[in-house]
Amino acid sequence: MQNRGDDLVVKVRDLRKVYDLGDSQVVALAGIDLDIHHGEFLAVMGPSGSGKSTFMQITGLLDNPTSGSYWFEGTDVSHLDRDARADIRSRRLGFVFQAYNLLPRTSALENVELPMVYAGIPAEERRRIAIEKMKLVGVDQLADHAPNQMSGGQQQRVAIARSLVNNPGLILADEPTGALDTKTSEDVMRIFTELNEEQCITIMLVTHEPDIAAHAKRIVTFRDGHVVSDTLRLRRFAPPLRMTRVGRFAPPLRMTKWR
Ligand SMILES: Nc1ncnc2c1ncn2[C@@H]1O[C@H](COP(=O)(O)OP(=O)(O)OP(=O)(O)O)[C@@H](O)[C@H]1O
Numbered sequence: 001m002q003n004r005g006d007d008l009v010v011k012v013r014d015l016r017k018v019y020d021l022g023d024s025q026v027v028a029l030a031g032i033d034l035d036i037h038h039g040e041f042l043a044v045m046g047p048s049g050s051g052k053s054t055f056m057q058i059t060g061l062l063d064n065p066t067s068g069s070y071w072f073e074g075t076d077v078s079h080l081d082r083d084a085r086a087d088i089r090s091r092r093l094g095f096v097f098q099a100y101n102l103l104p105r106t107s108a109l110e111n112v113e114l115p116m117v118y119a120g121i122p123a124e125e126r127r128r129i130a131i132e133k134m135k136l137v138g139v140d141q142l143a144d145h146a147p148n149q150m151s152g153g154q155q156q157r158v159a160i161a162r163s164l165v166n167n168p169g170l171i172l173a174d175e176p177t178g179a180l181d182t183k184t185s186e187d188v189m190r191i192f193t194e195l196n197e198e199q200c201i202t203i204m205l206v207t208h209e210p211d212i213a214a215h216a217k218r219i220v221t222f223r224d225g226h227v228v229s230d231t232l233r234l235r236r237f238a239p240p241l242r243m244t245r246v247g248r249f250a251p252p253l254r255m256t257k258w259r
């Protein structure tokens with residue numbers, strides 16, 4: 001594996017994903033170039049079918065690209081086999097899903113401990129780390145509750161605690177507020193913001209909602225498998241600045257810019 005020594009969490013170049021359906025092909029990603037630095041908080045937006053989840057799956061090493069390059073934390077991970085991807089996933093990546101994906105009939109604490117079971121961490125340390133992460137997102141008092149004994153927002157916070165236990169280099173969240181009401185969504189976004197600002201955790205999340213994306217520091221918009229805009233926000237709720245190709249700031253544009 002080639003080490004590029006870059007201070008980047010994610011670096012992709014001309015990343016393509018084509019799904020072969022036998023008699024036809026679907027181009028889900030049509031050549032993505034993107035850099036994500038340590039400590040960024042990035043929202044991915046774009047219409048349905050524009051390639052957001054495909055991009056998250058490849059970035060999260062759940063799938064390989066058809067072509068192009070992907071370096072994760074400086075290592076070329078473009079064409080790893082399933083086991084090598086799973087190894088990096090369990091050590092360096094955290095996932096949060098729209099449907100929480102907690103095991104039913106299993107306590108919140110055990111759900112949070114689960115990635116550490118796979119990583120072979122001893123029971124006592126697992127418990128200590130799980131409780132620490134649950135405290136961080138304010139659900140430690142729910143340790144004994146099963147998923148069906150918690151609200152949607154509480155379940156999502158447990159899922160966020162679970163995503164944190166291996167101290168991931170990157171948290172990927174695909175529509176994490178998609179099943180939540182507005183107020184609960186705001187609570188969950190506040191937690192992501194705190195994790196990013198206070199723990200310096202790098203976060204990339206997919207959302208359809210501008211109000212949710214407004215919590216991120218950077219908004220990348222996909223369309224037809226391409227990145228069509230990439231805007232930086234210096235402060236939350238400040239007008240976004242457009243990043244030019246050379247990395248300078250252009251005058252503010254309207255937030256949603258479809259090409
Ligand atoms: N496993 C698959 N097999 C075939 N085609 C797929 C597969 N997964 C995604 N696609 C296609 O790839 C394109 C991109 O899909 P993707 O799920 O990445 O979109 P998305 O931006 O996440 O959409 P949404 O906002 O609806 O979640 C779509 O045309 C989709 O139908």
Ligand SMILES: [Mg+2]
Binds near residue numbers: 052053054
């Ligand atoms: Mg999707």
